Amino acid sequence: AQSVAQPEDQVNVAEGNPLTVKCTYSVSGNPYLFWYVQYPNRGLQFLLKYITGDNLVKGSYGFEAEFNKSQTSFHLKKPSALVSDSALYFCAVSGDTDKLIFGTGTRLQVFP
Amino acid sequence: NAGVTQTPKFQVLKTGQSMTLQCAQDMNHEYMSWYRQDPGMGLRLIHYSVGAGITDQGEVPNGYNVSRSTTEDFPLRLLSAAPSQTSVYFCASSSNTIGFDSPLHFGNGTRLTVT
Numbered sequence: 421a422q423s424v425a426q427p428e429d430q431v432n433v434a435e436g437n438p439l440t441v442k443c444t445y446s447v448s449g450n451p452y453l454f455w456y457v458q459y460p461n462r463g464l465q466f467l468l469k470y471i472t473g474d475n476l477v478k479g480s481y482g483f484e485a486e487f488n489k490s491q492t493s494f495h496l497k498k499p500s501a502l503v504s505d506s507a508l509y510f511c512a513v514s515g516d517t518d519k520l521i522f523g524t525g526t527r528l529q530v531f532p
Numbered sequence: 533n534a535g536v537t538q539t540p541k542f543q544v545l546k547t548g549q550s551m552t553l554q555c556a557q558d559m560n561h562e563y564m565s566w567y568r569q570d571p572g573m574g575l576r577l578i579h580y581s582v583g584a585g586i587t588d589q590g591e592v593p594n595g596y597n598v599s600r601s602t603t604e605d606f607p608l609r610l611l612s613a614a615p616s617q618t619s620v621y622f623c624a625s626s627s628n629t630i631g632f633d634s635p636l637h638f639g640n641g642t643r644l645t646v647t
Contacts, residue, residue, distance in 0.1 A: 452632040456636075456638075463622055463638035464622070464624075465638075466636070469635055518588070524572060525574050
């Protein structure tokens with residue numbers, strides 16, 4: 421079975437500081453990993469994905485994520501947070517099935 | 533290019549009523565799926581389809597039916613609505629080829645309230 425854990429309901433960070441949003445996963449087979457962002461009253465928008473290759477993946481809006489196979493983690497990072505980054509962030513994983521399973525989401529609040 | 537279009541945007545039903553949530557995509561994607569979003573529970577997969585004529589169950593399929601007669605459309609049917617089905621519903625599509633190698637494209641959601 422596939423599962424995703426986002427251990428933090430909310431992450432608070434000051435503008436200009438680095439941010440990390442955590443994600444761990446469990447799958448059978450090789451993982452396909454994704455991060456999405458959701459702004460109020462909108463659908464989810466794709467940020468980045470890991471399929472294979474380099475463990476550090478770069479995505480939209482300056483976000484990046486690091487795949488760590490031994491720790492089964494895929495944490496989302498950004499070197500310098502913006503107030504406009506405040507949103508709900510979802511990690512998702514698929515393994516050897518046709519299902520993409522999402523975590524419960526982490527709300528990011530960036531304070532000026 | 534419209535992407536994934538969901539209708540209606542809002543709906544209020546009484547317990548026991550039926551309705552169909554519509555989803556259409558114009559990207560020629562073979563893969564389509566339905567999720568529901570509830571506070572504190574993230575997105576949960578209801579049903580999905582890997583192509584016309586093929587559907588399968590996700591994590592929470594009970595109370596919902598789907599069909600896929602065309603590549604473009606993937607309607608979600610509630611046969612007898614219950615208050616537990618109050619949620620925001622998202623349709624999504626993808627151009628997956630090998631495994632889940634492409635991201636999902638989401639519609640803007642349907643907010644359903646069952647009283």
